[in-house]
Amino acid sequence: MEAIEKKYETIKDGKYKPKNCTARQKVAILIPFRDRESHLRIFLNHMHTFLMKQQLEYGIYVVEQTKGLEFNRGFLFNVGYKEALRDSDYDCFVLHDVDLLPENDHNIYTCPVDQPKHLAVASEKWQYNLPYTSYFGGVSALTREQYEAVNGFSNEFFGWGGEDDDFYNRVAWSQMSVYRSINDVGRYSCTLPTNLL
Incomplete structure (x- = not known):
């Protein structure tokens, strides 16, 4: 982590603001986290470079769950x-799994x-295909108004699975549809290179 902090000295407390332009939106990247320190190091190293290229004003928020409880x-x-x-x-909230890295x-x-x-419509985990038509997991983005219209996520899903499908249903029930990036653009790697661990 110290090497990453030294590499990205312009980032303070997980936040970055471009010097030579004004970003159209302020973006919060939200990462649910527990017991994946190596994933997090790789994620931060990759994502800061990726997001800075896009001239975004952003903050990365790692939300860590206490050990010993179901995720x-x-x-x-x-x-x-x-x-x-x-x-x-913030205007925009990107809901991001820590083990997914954008390729494009x-x-x-x-x-x-x-x-x-x-x-994340084309993840390496699913052989770069959408696993099913209502899949809304991995990486999604909503405005503040959209997040509040669907009343966020249910707090009732413990363990793995179900919360993404419920969230998709909340979007549909709120009379919104989901915009999906095209496959070539929405490609994500989920296998971590051993040389980065």
């Missing part, structure tokens, strides 16, 4: 959302104002 991804996103808003007036620089981390956006 509750949706609850951690809800906590991250509240904490990010206490910190700044054209995969822009902003939020359309009219509908939620699914960024």
Whole structure:
């Protein structure tokens, strides 16, 4: 972590603001986290470079769950959302798994104002295909208004699975549709190179 902090000295407390332009949106990247330190180091090293190239004003929020409890991804996103808003007036919230790395620089981390956006439509985990039509997991982006319209995630999903499908249903019930990046743009790697561990 010290090497990453030294490499990205312009980032303070997980936040970056471009010097030579004004970003259209302030973006909060929310990461539910527990027991994946090597994933987090690789993620931060990759994502800071990726996001800085896009000239985004952003903050990365790692929301860590206490050890010994069943993982509750949706609850951690809800906590991250509240904490990010206490910190700044973010327009866009990217809900991001720590083990997914975008492969294409054209995969822009902003939020359309009219509908939620699914960024990770072609993950290596699923042989770069969408596993099913209502899949809304991995990496998604919503505006503050959209997140509040769906009332965030349910806090009832412990362990792995189900919270993404429930979240997709909340979007549909709120009369919104999901915008999906095209496969070539929305490609994500999930296998960690051993030389980076």
